[in-house]
Amino acid sequence: MLRDDVISFPDGAEATYTVVENPDSAFVVPYFDNGDTMLVRQWRHAWDITSWEVPAGTFDEGEDPAECARRELAEETGLVAARYRSLGDLFLAEGLTESARHPETYEQDMEVLRLPFTDALQAALQGQIVHSGSVTALCRAAHALEVF
Numbered sequence: 001m002l003r004d005d006v007i008s009f010p011d012g013a014e015a016t017y018t019v020v021e022n023p024d025s026a027f028v029v030p031y032f033d034n035g036d037t038m039l040v041r042q043w044r045h046a047w048d049i050t051s052w053e054v055p056a057g058t059f060d061e062g063e064d065p066a067e068c069a070r071r072e073l074a075e076e077t078g079l080v081a082a083r084y085r086s087l088g089d090l091f092l093a094e095g096l097t098e099s100a101r102h103p104e105t106y107e108q109d110m111e112v113l114r115l116p117f118t119d120a121l122q123a124a125l126q127g128q129i130v131h132s133g134s135v136t137a138l139c140r141a142a143h144a145l146e147v148f
Contacts, residue, residue, distance in 0.1 A: 001020075001021045002020060004017070004019075005019055025089075026056060026057065026069040026090075027055075027056040028054060028055050028091045028093050029054050030073060030077060031096070035118070036115060037138075037141075038114045038115075039054060039129075040053055040055055042109075042111075052128075052134070053134040055073050055076040056133060066091065069091040076110060077101065077112055078101035080096070080097050080098075081096050085144060087144055090141075092140075092145070121142050124138045125139075
């Protein structure tokens with residue numbers, strides 16, 4: 001959703017700022033016991049490309065951020081985590097087990113890739129992962145895991 005805010009400066013001048021309002025979202029970095037993670041690839045209409053990202057999604061009305069992270073992880077990857085560590089607005093999911101994916105209709109063509117966490121982190125740091133929320137999530141997870 002877009003909104004226009006009229007800003008008044010100290011000298012009395014005014015300017016209109018257009019603000020893009022995004023719904024609240026949860027990002028989750030799955031971390032397997034062997035050091036792997038899992039990314040999803042999905043179409044990003046605004047960019048006209050597909051993008052590798054960490055599992056994420058918007059909150060359902062009244063939904064707790066951790067519950068949103070659990071739901072999105074299961075829907076997009078089929079993973080269930082025994083533990084979730086909060087990394088601010090992001091989550092690190094550990095103690096993973098695999099179950100069946102139940103993607104929503106628009107997620108049917110989503111690809112899933114399991115790879116070493118350090119490879120995903122390097123892809124984020126080198127600009128191969130461009131989704132800003134995913135880059136932030138991978139960097140925060142690396143710090144929490146003391147990878148760097």
